[in-house]
Amino acid sequence: MKKMLVAMLGAALVLGACGGNGDNNADEPAPADNNNNAEETENAAGDATYDADNAESVYVGNCAGCHGGDLTGASGPGIAGMSKDEVLTAIQEGPGSMPADLVTGDDAEDVAAWVADQ
Structure with missing residues (x-):
């Protein structure tokens, strides 16, 4: 009985950690980003740019709880070494117990x- 209770509590913690940013107004558009100083970073392949500060902030707020601050995994699998396409597919499809379209x-x-650049 204790083992089942511990397993249920563990599952609840894992699912709770991957629950998003707590914004219950998903249908409302995000506020405009007025940070004109955001630095865009060229990816490792040199073929695209992205907002590294935004990316790290979103990762910490939505992903690090399961995938770890160093991308090696926590309650979820490590994602270090994955390509951009692999990560994007995982975000969109939500493999395993990960919710789809969390970001x-x-x-x-x-x-x-x-x-992919880490």
């Missing part, structure tokens, strides 16, 4: 590029 739009593109 969307430019944020998803930025995070995928950032992870």
